[in-house]
Amino acid sequence: MKAIVIGIGVAIIAIYFSPLFKSKVNIGNIFGIIVGAFIITVSVFFEKIVYLFSFTLGKIIICFAATVISIFFIAFFITLIKIISNSRLSAIDENIVIILGCRVKGKRPSKALYSRCLSASKFLKANPNAKAILSGGQGKDEQISEAECMYRIMTALGTDESRLIKEEKSTSTYENLLFSKEFTDTNRIAIATSEYHIYRAKLIAKELGFSASAIPAKSIPVLRVSYFTREVFGVWYLKIKKTLG
Numbered sequence: 001m002k003a004i005v006i007g008i009g010v011a012i013i014a015i016y017f018s019p020l021f022k023s024k025v026n027i028g029n030i031f032g033i034i035v036g037a038f039i040i041t042v043s044v045f046f047e048k049i050v051y052l053f054s055f056t057l058g059k060i061i062i063c064f065a066a067t068v069i070s071i072f073f074i075a076f077f078i079t080l081i082k083i084i085s086n087s088r089l090s091a092i093d094e095n096i097v098i099i100l101g102c103r104v105k106g107k108r109p110s111k112a113l114y115s116r117c118l119s120a121s122k123f124l125k126a127n128p129n130a131k132a133i134l135s136g137g138q139g140k141d142e143q144i145s146e147a148e149c150m151y152r153i154m155t156a157l158g159t160d161e162s163r164l165i166k167e168e169k170s171t172s173t174y175e176n177l178l179f180s181k182e183f184t185d186t187n188r189i190a191i192a193t194s195e196y197h198i199y200r201a202k203l204i205a206k207e208l209g210f211s212a213s214a215i216p217a218k219s220i221p222v223l224r225v226s227y228f229t230r231e232v233f234g235v236w237y238l239k240i241k242k243t244l245g
Helices: 001-021 028-044 046-052 056-085 111-124 145-158 173-183 195-207 222-245
Strands: 096-100 133-137 165-168 188-194 211-217
Touching: 001 028, 001 222, 028 222, 046 056, 056 195, 096 111, 096 145, 096 165, 096 173, 111 195, 111 211, 133 145, 133 173, 145 165, 165 173, 165 188, 173 195, 188 195, 195 211, 195 222
Parallel strands: 096 133, 096 188, 133 165, 188 211
Antiparallel strands: none
16 A cells, blocks of 8 residues: 555656656646655655654644645645636637737747647637737747737738737736737737636736636646646735735
8 A cells, every 4th residue: 555655656746747858847846746755755654653643742743734734735626626627718709819928939939829829810710800919028038029929920820910919018917918908998808828827817807807718728738737736826826915915
């Protein structure tokens, strides 16, 4: 039994460590690796933990720790379920699509950015009256703005340039949506972004007065688990920040 549990811990570490070969480390990777290491540690020292439980002080410490961990993971999985349930297509016939920017490597789009544009392009083809706001500024390591990169992708995919609006000042999801308000007089929009990012983007959109639906873009499978995990902490940060004002 101990070997099985240790194997589970090792598998979790492998799942969260493997994306590091394709992307930078983030809180999702770190969290997953810590969880895997914790499972292995508890398994290895299980007998000693049981022994400590025979003492009153040890029992109090272990029960307190178990309670805190249980509450944490209940909150974690409730948030994760919300993120997953909001990651599906919900846009129908919205006339404004806001495509959220993502990293540009020099002048080349990241796979995530291309995927967002591809999903938005399909929606625009199905809704000929819709226009897209391409939202993303230029980072220090980017030779062109994310909006310009999206413009090149969208026109290459067959979208008429008259349907594309570039917003080139934003540097965050909040700014993506805030600055995009300058280009539309409607609060009914569709957001095109990576599927794991939809829920947090919709929360920000709601805060800014938008009624937002989703045009999800598929992320790279090997990165998906760590990115969905990372989003849990992103949502928590957003809600804590809003609560604290």
